[in-house]
Amino acid sequence: MTETKDKALTGRVALVTGAGNGIGRATAMLLASRGAVVGINDLKPEFVDATVDAIKASGGSAIAIAQDVSSRDGMRRAVLGLAEQQGRLDILVNNAAWVRYQPVAEIAPETVERMLNIGFKAIIWGIQAAAEAMDAERGGAIINVASVAGLISAKNSIVYSGIKAGVMGITRAAAAELGARNIRVNAVAPSAIPTEGTMRNRNAELDARRIARTPLGRLGTVDDIAKTIAYLAGDDSGFMSAQVLTVDGGITVTNI
Template sequence: MGTLDSKVAIVTGAGRGIGRAIAEKFAHEGANVVVADLDADASAEVAKHLGGGALGIGTDVTSRESVEAMVTRVRDAVGQIDVLVNNAGWDKAGPFVDSDPTDWDRIVRVNLYGVLHTSKAVLPTFINQGFGSVVNIASDAGRVGSSGEAVYSATKGGVIAFTKTIAREVARHGVRANAVCPGPTDTALFEEFAGPKLRESLARAIPFRRIGTPGDVAGAVAFLASDEAAYITGQTLSVSGGLTMS
């Protein structure tokens, strides 16, 4: 038996990268995974790949209406929700003084408002049933900052603070909320702004001497989502190979 047997888990941004790795890990641990992604085709492809009770739903986390429609569809299709993983994210790297306010808006809407929208839609269900686990994918950029990612760092710091506050508000209902903070991780988003030199220098700075993989993050998320972490809430866990320590 897996640690997530029979649980229904919504994973946003699950069409690729860390989100897909989380969806695959959850399925391996026995969960019925809802693959929510802006790219509806990717959602369907990943759900087909997972098999079992996986469900792919095209979802725009920046839209409350889209998120609410997704959550309603999940309730109608499977009748329960046990885990919410807020993974969807976006960034455009560069010095803040050279940044475009239009990009600020998208970063904030995806990374921060996306978490607010899904949490607003799902938490009432968790409260009513007396259990549920939220795992928000933040970033070490939100803990210690990251050059070239000022607005991204601000949103991820907001996600961490939001997670802690929600954890306090819903604990009496048996609902948990935790944040996972990946360090540099080998994803398409990382490749978009990290050339060979930056990649090499980061790898040298990490005690394990390698960039993280999506699977490294997925294992931590699966633990926090499971009943094995039943007495853990309001925590921020870095998955960085020791690049940051606290």
């Protein structure tokens, strides 16, 4: 778990989808280290258990939620079940995704449907359920994981780029509607982050080109993204909503 003395999230309850590895796991561990009780959601029970065990071993509090959030019913079971069990819900991190990069001619209906169900529709259902679960006065924070692919696109990414651009739109629209209930909705847009799930789309040559184009001269890490999500989840960002924070080392808006 990331070392920190910051316990600013003590007493709060968070749900992180896709928390079995990568950005989701790093985020869940960081939120737990800051005092939150964290619901660990992933489709694979073994991934869920591994993250829960790691958090508990570091002295944090975590609850296993092995649930398929690609359907409205599944997402509602995850969100409302945690809220009912803990008596509250304060933070939702919509991180789960399933990704395939394909040339236009090879895109199949089943690929589009699965990517939409997990990476787009699930965010809508998560926001809907969280708005129901969050206290009308206390409010809460919803953080959606988008991508710089929603701003700058590469070949073979028609579906992924479209979905991530849509996540940004969902974020702004939800913030406009839910702000009156003190629910803040923001998003993070990472650049290419090395994770277990991105290995098939990375190689040394491609990583070298990405690093060369990045002003900070390195690839981002899962901890870079987790820290930004934790900031958006906490009180230090209490007047921020409808924002998309690019966490990309400067690659999106520079040309080097």
